[in-house]
Amino acid sequence: MNKTCSSISALAAQNSELEAAIRTAQKMLAAYGDPAGFDIDQYARGYGALSESLRILLRALDAEPAAEVVSPIGDTAPRCPAAHPEDRTPCGGPVAVTVLDRHNAGAKGCEHHGARLLASLDGARVYALPDAPDGAAIRVFKDAGSIRPFPWVAGPRTRDEQLSRDEVRKRGERP
Structure with missing residues (x-):
């Protein structure tokens, strides 16, 4: 009986994790699914949010990818x-x-x-x-x-948000 109860508890916990992962993925897709009109900062936040929600979903399904990935440029490396x-x-x-x-x-x-x-x-x-x-x-x-x-x-960078913190700090200092 205890074994059955613990199996049911484990299944309920897994189901709860999956439901939470699905809700998170749905929210992130609704917020960041259409990148039209995004600037580079919004695009990066959207990419990060969507990839993290996908990781959460895969983790809940116990299907996380291996550490080695194929990058868009064709390289295979850990x-x-x-x-x-x-x-x-x-x-x-x-x-x-x-x-x-x-x-x-x-x-x-x-x-x-x-x-x-x-x-x-x-x-x-x-x-x-x-x-x-x-x-x-x-x-x-x-x-x-x-x-x-x-x-x-690549490309020219002139605005403060496109520069490093050190470069922005130097801009603000007067000689």
Whole structure:
């Protein structure tokens, strides 16, 4: 009898997780499903929200993808979850940090991609994972200050939101 009850409880918990994942995916699709008229910041937020809701849904179905992915540019390489699909740079070591956006959606990543993600998100913050090397979050935070948002996107950048925090800070200083 106890075994049956625990099986029913496990099924109910799994069903609850799946229902929550479906609701999250539906909300994100409604909010970000049509990127028409999005600027680069809105597009990035939409991409992040939709990919995270897909991860939640796959996790609830116990069908998460393997760590190795095929990027849109045709390369096959192990990538950390913080690496943007259009970012061609390789990971810079083991997964060491979590980057959270202002809505607490997050991605774990190597220090290199963690810094690039942190630089690309407005209001984001970084935390070291428990097994990270000493100072990992501080290095990511400092590196992100010198990185322009979405560094893999080519083109001229003149507005403050297109520049690194260090560049914006220098603009505001008077000689």
